[in-house]
Amino acid sequence: MKSDIEIAQNTELSPITEIAEKVGLKFDDLDLYGPYKAKLSFDKIKAVKSQKTGKLVLVTAINPTPAGEGKSTVSIGLADALSKLGKKTMLALREPSLGPVMGIKGGAAGGGYAQVLPMEDINLHFTGDMHAITTANNALSALIDNHLQQGNELGIDQRRIIWKRVVDLNDRALRQVIVGLGSPVNGIPREDGFDITVASEIMAVLCLATDLKDLKKRLANIVIGYRHDRSPVYVRDLKVEGALALILKDAVKPNLVQTIYGTPALVHGGPFANIAHGCNSVLATETAMHLADYTVTEAGFGADLGAEKFLDIKTPNLPAAPDAVVIVATLRALKMHGGLAKDELDKEDTDAVKAGFANLKRHIENMRQYGLPVVVAINEFINDTAAEVAVLEKLCAEINVPAAAVSVWADGAAGGLALAKAVISAIEEQPAEYKRLYSDDDSLEDKITKIVTKIYGGKSVVFSSKAQSQLKQFARFGWDKLPVCMAKTQYSFSDNPSSLGVPKDFEITIRELVPKTGAGFIVALTGDVMTMPGLPKQPAALNMDVTEDGKALGLF
Structure with missing residues (x-):
């Protein structure tokens, strides 16, 4: 089997104008x-809003494991399969970040014969969106420090500035820094730090904005810190939202590319799925919904994080809710949730599949709470056995959820036909009746409690003294009407990453709340959330190179 990059480079791309047609x-x-990449014009984005919307399919997964699930690959393969069945289909996916690309994961544009292309460009600088977001974020940092240097008219408490600088790389050495050292002309010394670009609130703002006007409004509402009297300071107080929007005027337009099989794909935005909402941009998803009969999109990590945030944070900004949810699972991952170690996954173990099914079942029940039909995608691996597949199919049938085997990594569009047919049938036979988990009028405490008890299966929530104080403070500021974005480990329903399967009788501790008022949500921190990853001992970058004629090597 060829590597992902070899498959991609051996694919003859169609001109992007033909894909657009x-x-x-x-x-x-x-x-x-x-010739192979484009952004959509503002005129067209605005014009299509009057067109009816097609069907929206949300792809999510069980809690991720080192065994792999392949959610993006399944999303791409499903879209290609729908196209193969004659449906006018589009993809709406996130952009990769250079940090993970050069860190552990390598390339992030699908895999095998289910990829978006040109994968080298998408995985590297693409159309410059990440750099524009980085520049806008750091321009705001520079403007804040300049305001301090020029007299601090707003009375900002430099000890309570919460805005950080960013870079689109994994660089642990930048997590905590001190700026302004040296002579007085170098600024006011203060503690600062760097996040990775995809953790920037500006990334979340760009991905939730519905147009340029809304983008500017959201930028203006970002809280950058507090005064000495603890009152919040907003970007609008600095009067720089226009300058930031100007930097982002092209980055906010969705990017059009293609899959190996020529399905049009809008790849745009890439917020973290724990500190932010983990979905591609509203503009990309909504535009695809107006252009196509079927739009396939995905949410980051497992359904407890990504899908919950898609449905409670992103969906209210879309013209319609998803018509169906696809939950991706692999037998390998289910066996790991069932108690097997990673080095035991290649052997047949139907009992481990049965035990691990509890994790998948919980996610199915959670998605059904939203009134949406669910389909399970069994993403095939070479060591899967017929007995294990039969057990999983039987378990799914017992709770009346359709399941389809998927082999798009090896077989491309043909390997996703069974899933595509199952999705179409689910949509036609069971119309979605979307209902949100909580209302805006619920208190922040009630919103968090509903997520913990109804989605995670926890028994209660413990708020630290700091979080309790913030609940009262945020209510005074009027921020309690915002949705909640939970920052939690992706590996478990609980806040303990080693508790696989379906842990029971656990508490979730909220140690701190972080206002993301520009994006329009409050982040609830449940543990040590890494917003600036470090590189592993053997980063993927060690395998990367470029030939003399500019051909990329080793991206995956």
């Missing part, structure tokens, strides 16, 4: 970035 886009609707 499949969903009714013309040359004048595009801002071209070479």
Whole structure:
């Protein structure tokens, strides 16, 4: 089997103008970035809003394990399979970050014969969106420090500035820094730090904005810190939201590319799935929904994090809720949730599949709480056995959820036909009746408690003294009407990453709340959330190179 990059480089790409024509886009609707990439024009984005929306399919997964689940690969393969069945289909996916690409994961544009292309460009600088977000974020940092240097008219307490600088790389040495050292002309010394770009609130703002006007409004509402009297300081107080929006005016436009099989794909935005909401941009998803009969999108990590946030934070900003949810599972991952160690996963063990099914079942029940039909995608691996597959299919049938084997990594669009047919049937036979988990009028405490008890299966929530104080403070500021974005380990329903399967009788501790008022949510921190990852001992970058003629090597 060829590597992902070899498959990608051996694929003959169609001009992006031809890909655009499949969903009714013309040359004048595009801002071209070479022959195979384009951004959609603002005029077209605005024009399609009057068109009816097609069906939306949300792809999520069980809690991730080192065994792998392949959610993005399944999303791409499902879209290709729907296209193969004659449905006008689009993808709406997140952009990869250079940090994970050069860290542990390597490339992040699908895999095998289910990829978005050109994968080298998508995995590297693409159309420059990540750099624009980095620049806007750091421009705000520079403007804050300049305000301090020039007299601090707003009375900002430099000890309570919560805005950090960012870079789109894994660099642990930048987690905590001191800026302004040296002579007085170098600024006011203060503690600062760096996050990775995808953890920036500006990334979340860009991904939730519905147009340029809304983008500017959200940027203005970002809290950058507090005064000595503990009152919040907003970007609008600095009067720089216009400058930040100007930096982002092109980055906010969705990027059009293609899959190996020529399905149009909007790859745009990439917020973290724990500190933020982990979904591609509202503009990309909504535009695809207006252009296509079927739009396939995904949410980060497992359904307890990504799908919950998609449905409670992103969906209220979309013209319609998802019509179906696909939950991706592998037998390998289920066996790990069932108690097997990673080095035992290649042997047949139907009992471990049965034990691990509890994790999948919980996610199915959670998605059904939202009134949405669910389909299980069994992403095949070479060591899966017929007995294990039969057990999983039987367990799914017992709770009346359709399950389909998927082999898109090896077989491309043909390997996703069973899943595509199951999704179409689920949508046609069981119309979605979307209902949100909580209302805006619920208190922050009630919103968090509902997520913990109804989605995670926890028995209660413990708020630290700091969090309790913040609940009262945020209510005074009017922030209690915002949705909650839980920052929790992706590996478990609980806040303990080693508690696999379906842990019971656990408490979730909220140690701190972080206002993301520009994005429009409050982050609830349940543990040590890493917003600036470090590189592993053997980073993926060690395998990367470029030939003399500019051909990328080793991206995956």
